[in-house]
Amino acid sequence: xxxxxxxxxxxxxxxxxxxxxxxxxxxxxxxxxxxxxxxxxxxxxxxxxxxxxxxxxxxxxxxxxxxxxxxxxxxxxxxxxxxxxxxxxxxxxxxxxxxxxx
Numbered sequence: 001x002x003x004x005x006x007x008x009x010x011x012x013x014x015x016x017x018x019x020x021x022x023x024x025x026x027x028x029x030x031x032x033x034x035x036x037x038x039x040x041x042x043x044x045x046x047x048x049x050x051x052x053x054x055x056x057x058x059x060x061x062x063x064x065x066x067x068x069x070x071x072x073x074x075x076x077x078x079x080x081x082x083x084x085x086x087x088x089x090x091x092x093x094x095x096x097x098x099x100x101x102x
Contacts, residue, residue, distance in 0.1 A: 001040070001100060003058045008042045008102035011058050014066050014079060016087055021064030023079065024092035025049045031074035032082060033100045039078045042102030049098060060094035068092050 001010030012023045025047075033045030048058065068090035072082035 005057050011099045016066050021066035022061035022097040024068035024096045025098035027069045027071050028098045032072040035072040035076050036100045037102035044102050046101045058099045060097045065090045065092050
């Protein structure tokens with residue numbers, strides 16, 4: 001997580017194919033947020049999108065958008081194990097980058 005105002009909060013970024021990139025907020029929910037938090041050693045998981053005041057500080061990312069339409073049941077060990085459209089396949093803009101608070 002990047003740019004959070006406190007520990008356990010920030011924009012979700014994922015390292016794939018040697019490059020960091022962001023995750024689009026399409027279909028991202030609290031179950032998916034909890035997978036992000038657990039994979040980083042935190043508890044809980046609250047979605048922060050561009051509609052939340054915290055997002056003003058966190059802001060959008062740059063570069064690759066790696067994942068869109070990520071959907072987790074909640075028991076997966078990482079976002080890679082969740083359903084998604086495929087690496088780098090998206091129709092998102094960085095203003096749709098998702099952030100999470102654990």
